[in-house]
Amino acid sequence: MTSSPALPFDETRRQGGFLSAVLSSDLPRSRVLSVVLLAILLVLATTPFVFSGSQPIGTAAKICVFIVLVASYDLLLGYSGIVSFAHTMFFGIGGYGIAIALERLGPTWGSAAIGLVAALALSAVLAVAIGLLSLRVRAIFFSMITLAVASAAAVLASQLSSLTGGEDGLSFQLPQALRPAFRLLSEPLFGTAVNGRLLAYYLVFFVSLLVFLTLLRIVNSPFGRVLQAIRENEFRAEALGYRVVAYRTAASVISALAATIAGALMALWLRYNGPDTTLSFSIMVDILLMVVIGGMGTMYGAVIGAALFVLAQSYLQVLMEAGSSALAGLPLLPNLIHPDRWLLWLGALFVISVYAFPGGIVGRLRRAVP
């Protein structure tokens, strides 16, 4: 698998500066990309104040969570060259960790912390187990085995209904400070009430940002370079003395932990967790689409991919609705652009991405004028 290799370490390191430090010397390296990223960051940071109503802020929170989820998946797929289908399992573990803890132990910060720590521990153990069992054989074994494990996890979650709420999932109360009724300031700020919902959004936003920057730091560390070396030529990396299985397992553990955090954020935001919101196979497909369309092996691809995909999910259907009704008389065509068929077009885009621009949107932008 080839993707645009990052600049050598020292070359960018010397440029220094605050931005470079925050972004771990891995700058967007494309003017258009920088502008788009900045725009996404600004919009996400100001959504509660700029847009009114619950749909935009819900969409923005979803984008934040998916950026973390997709970035953590990119660490596996793009940087390590491993295809895992169990990523939603870790996402689900995070969600259920928060949901079960808050429901059982009461809506306090303490129980949220217990839930998160327990979920992280479980994810780490599972990731190590899967990695050690299957990564030492062949990479495609890993894909198939993770698929099997993920489906077993989904079945388990829906069957252990006394613990997980089964198919219905779990609804729970948030800690006091995150509830809509809570007021931090008595007066509205810029015309928006500063309530628990707003705090919850900014909790999601800042944790997402932090985890994303951490992941960016990890892939640009020497550890990240070794992962890329293994991706490019496993045999050679092994010959150079790197223990491939250990590195791959470590990558899958880190990725699993980040996905767990994303799941916890998702559950905190929705005040609910169920099989459909975090565990279903269709979410796994969504993540794959986001990573590949955004750009594998570039953390920024996760941002672009997640933003584009979630927006398409929410708003593309409106567009297709219009197109479909315009073509109402023709055979089959209206069916093809029926609003429910939006995945058809993203799927086609996905296939084209893999062939025509393996670096996804980010790779494309970087290859154009810098």
Next chain:
Amino acid sequence: MSDMAAESNTPAELPRAKTDWLPLVLIPALALLALPFVGSPSTWVTLTVAGLAMGMMIFLMASGLTLVFGLMDIINFGHGVFISLGAYATLLVLGPLAGWAQADSLGLNLALLLLCILAAMLVTGLVGAVFERVIVRPVYGSHLKQILVTMGGLIVTEQLIHAIWGASPIPIPLPQSLRGAFVFGDIVMERYRVVAVVIGIAVFLGMELLLNRTRIGLLIRAGVENPEMVEALGYRIRRLFVSVFIAGSALAGLGGVMWAFYRQTLTAGMGMEVMVLVFIVIIIGGLGSITGCFVGSLLVALVANYVGFIEPKLALISNILVMALVLIWRPQGLFPVARR
């Protein structure tokens, strides 16, 4: 050359001409082992026959995938959509010939089933040819891209099924005389399962014969072993690849028909749902081995049935447990294919 081939039964291991009996003994041993736990012999027979039938259906769906992998080193994550496609293709036959399904004649009903299978294999074979050309051919040699791109193909084809046949589940009734069960004393055998066992064994024997006793089979096995050499000897390996891919897709279609009549409902996602089992089976069997796939299917289905009866809670993860145990015993699967 043909003499050598006739002596060896496992495709990939020419030097070792002896058949590896150990995994083959596993199935009867497992069945016997389960007997005391199940208790009553009649229940045991019922469970065993039901499990065998289930295993045959899984084998039908999985055989194409393992065949394609064995020869072409292509891992097709979109295989599941061919199962769905085969299932939906039955509608092409069931629509015009609805009367045959109602008729209370075994001959007519079996003919209908056969027509369904033919239609499904034709459709999936054709789509398989297109799929190979458009989706798979550009990514020979890179597993990572194969997984990604065939997933993409899966998404697109699944959505196309929705666009053509609608998104809601479609009920399909079993032909009249295949419903119900044979009852011998306490032993109950569903008729349709018996049909599935017969078809499954027929396909398995057919494939084994084709692979081990014909010239085409010889070429395929040679291709598994060393494609460059086959090409150097003047055979068009590409044509062989394409025909094997088409055959693999058609087999998925065949499995899809059997699976559809078993479930009696059609959904576009039905193939993907069963893919998990299919992957477990081909991992257990050893990627690329038809015999392994057959043994693996029976193993998984029988274990699921016995465990489901003895300890229902454990049945959910019995597949994974079987896979883990087999991989600990033989990390490359029951019948490891030598190359790669």
